[in-house]
Amino acid sequence: MNLKKTPGINSSSMADVSFILFIFFLMVTTMGTDYGLIRQLPPMVDDIDITQEIKERNVFVVNVNLYDLIQAESKVVEIGQLRGLVKEFFNVNTVGEEFPQKKDTIVGGKAIRMNRTAVVSLQNDRGTSYRTYIQVQNELAAAIHELRDEASLQLYGKKYDDLDEDTQEFIGKKLYPMAISEAEPKEIKKK
């Protein structure tokens, strides 16, 4: 009979194994990071009439109906066309009667053209699908992001996200603000 003792298992690498496990779980557990389009709702005002007069040429009207058809200004458009149209509308360098009014402002000794009154008016039906609504919101945001990037490249030679806070505020709040106005939804009654 073999009475030799079995040698003890070398457990010095056990620590490494559990370290690897530990690090693996540290990396893998994404705490369900959420992404989203962040928006600020307008405060509720019941009594005060704050309707402001805005000239028609300063408003870019986007309508989405209950069949998810998109109308920009006066034509029906595909979702893919929206970004270009919004960019063209907001761009401070476009000129013409149908584009918003521009005003030159002196910033740091330079005259910079701005269109501070331009706004997108987004209106949807109660029957519009949420998917289309998010697509439209996304395209509007994308257009403004692209314009901000172009402007900061032109003025500062950097992308918008790489700018310091003050210049970012100038471009983000003054030059190209996220001016999306959402109208109270219309309910189109079927007759």
Place this chain on the structure above:
Amino acid sequence: MAKFKKDVDKETPAIATTSLPDIIFMLIFFFMVTTSMRQATVMVEQKLPIASEVKKLENKSLISFIYIGSPQKSYQAKMGTSTRLQLSDRFATVEDIQAFIAAERESRSEADQAKMTTALKIDENVKMGQVTDVKQALRRVGALKISYTTLKGEKVF
């Protein structure tokens, strides 16, 4: 004087590492137990839309979630198939939002209350009418900072 002769050759004994894995395992268990996911079980369908211009939601503890969608299969017998609202872990109506937001505010410190965000997790097939009702309710209670939770992707349409 052989008695006091130093053992010069003797090596320092190796540090016993046999308990190291136990320590690490304890660490793992500690983190496993303490990371509470703090999320309610979602009882409605959640097929989120895709968007590209998204921002990461910071500070999860300051976010209150509102879920909208049609009830999942196992709840359909009780709740039907039409679109429902879910607040924390029960089905609710738009009228309950006011109390829900008030309770969420109550549980945060005063300094944090201003930074609170409401994340709307809405199924992409929901009609905007319901979304608008919720938004109006949020405006009424003054919870103005919202986020439309979406998936992150480049291919939006």
